[in-house]
Amino acid sequence: MNPYLPVLFIFVFGAVFGTIMSLLAKFLGPRKASAVKQQVFECGVSGDDTRVRMSVKFYMTAILFILFDIETIFLFLWARTFQTLGWFGFGEIMVFMAILLVGYIYVVKSGALEWD
């Protein structure tokens, strides 16, 4: 059997179950919609505009996440093969990480990780 077949099944099952669950409330619960009830919950402050100024820090976190995620992938691949590669692979990955360490130091120094 293709090992991805159960994955497909669980995917479909989760989607169907989740949709049914979230639609269930429409039929079981009372339905008395009113304009006030359908406002967003903002402690009495009305207005449906979410133009919040987002901090650019969130975005910097996401950038760093991508780049270090790729590093992790390379590390995983190396970890899987390192028993055959031995010292050679170790040296290779050390160079790789040393180069990325420069980037990490730059990030720390540049203050991109300082949340205030």
Add this chain to the structure above:
Amino acid sequence: MVPVEHYFVLALILFTIGVVGLVVRRHLIFVLMSIELMLNAVNLVFIAASRALGTLDGQIMVFFVITVAACEAAVGLAMVISLYRRYGTIATDFLRTLRG
């Protein structure tokens, strides 16, 4: 077994959709997403060819393409942020007037 040509045709269609998105949309975010689509079309060709030829080189190329795509997205979106903070818009039509 699916013949390798099928994958190539699919990749061709995917790439064309990316090109069309690039031409039609004038919003930098969509432009970048179209580029991701095009890169994915290339990845598909690499993997299909790698299987057809029975080598792993294509898969390793995909590895590098994904690395490049990540870097491209990071730098590209950094520029989007920077442009938006500076001019308040990221429509390519407007940005074209910045020449010179």
Add this chain to the structure above:
Amino acid sequence: METLAIFYTLAALVILCSLMVITLRNAVTSAVFLIADLFLLAALYAQMGADFIAGIQVLVYAGAIVVLFLFVIMLLNYTPGHREEQGEGGHLERAFGAGLLALVAGLSVVLACSSKFSLVLPHAFPFADSGDNTYQLGVALFEKYLWPFELSSLLILLAIVASIFIAKKKPPYEGKRQ
């Protein structure tokens, strides 16, 4: 036979999602379809025996790059009712795009129907999938592709420095926000 059916289903979904990505008005829904697209492509890769690549496709592409896209879209203050006000492509571009798509669609139908279309590639070559090709992939990467591997670390370094530098730079005046 089933394999072919699965391929056609996946391919149709990929094309559908990609079209959604470039046609939808709202950037967030577009990004959601991009996620679906990347997922389906990962399924195609897995079907071709490239498990590890499928894994990193989901992990890096669907799990990280699109997160970045979403973060930027939210940073640009897209709200659910929001549509981009300005800067849509003109009629010329639209006509060109539609024409190109029609051309390629026609071409691919012709290609799919004609039995003559066959590349020089020895297709249906038995792929060396002895179960786990992650190991072989790793060995190939770290031995044959040693230099590209090391150079990719330089690329990542450059990307880190460049993106942080560009995004961090404060604009000379914080104005002109509509």
Add this chain to the structure above:
Amino acid sequence: MGLDQGPWLMPLAISIVKFMVLFVVLLQLPPILIWLERRAPALMQRRRGPNRVGLFKWRLWGLLQTLADAIKLIFKEESVPASAHKLLFQLAPVLGLIPALLVMASIPLGPDLLIAGQRISLNIVRLNIGFLFILAISSIAVYSVTLSGWASNNKFALLGSMRASAQMISYEISLGLSLVPMVLIYGSFDLYDIVNGQVQLWAWGIFLAPLSFVLFLICMFAETNRAPFDLAEGESELVAGFHVEFGSTKFALFYLSEYINMFALSLLCAIFFFGGWQIPFVSHEQLQQLLASQNLASLCGLAVLLIKAAFFMWLYIWVRWTIPRFRYDQLMTLGWKFMLPLGLVNVMVTALVLTTRF
């Protein structure tokens, strides 16, 4: 790879049956855990906690309180904000549930059973890439958080979701890095191989890679947005974070996936660092001889794994009432300036030790 790999109908049917059993068990998790989360702090703080709801004259320590809550939750009126994005508002809870189920399904729960001459493995999804699949799938869970905040078009929800997703992605790196030494030591991505490498007590992950364990434990809490890292839903500042607009069954879905994720991470912690279903000093073969039955021995293994995982579930609750909430800058500093370098050093040291030994 395709469907043309031998018979598929029967194995698929077996997988579906196994998954259904698992799913029914998972549905019991939230009621029991919520009950525990109310009673345990009551015990710690010398009060009673909810203890009234029971059947007729038996109070059952208030165990039926959560059942009553669940019924109430389902029959609540659902209100969708008028300015919300309707489609994504529906989609977000489902997007959280699917990864949780997939992760749970790919964790092996014990040695194989032997029923009617057929080997039945106690896991459902077993792929070539092993636990990389788990990492990949759990990285999708972030969208549930991000999209739910955005789709509800609410300032608090948006802010909470941005915080929560930034936190999740930050700690995902450390989570991945803390597992690299496991691959180095046991030489495989397959969770079965990792457990089979831990037969001896001294070969358990916690003894071979103690730093990995610490990192993994911290990431466990951060990834599930639990206390002390629950500031994404800090009641006092952000009302409830990303799911403030979600009520009724959608809220129940968020809860369900949160508890499934907690359980999955507890199981993974037991598998990676505490030998999975291995019992110290008694190997599976010895146990088989002792009990004179393979199935009994396997069920013993399952029970042992569940006990180990239960400890970590208890730890979740324990920590929640012990350690105060972090501040957001502290959280990010911890993630990026301590966990990440420590994880890298951990990988290097493990590799160095292993390479010199070969």
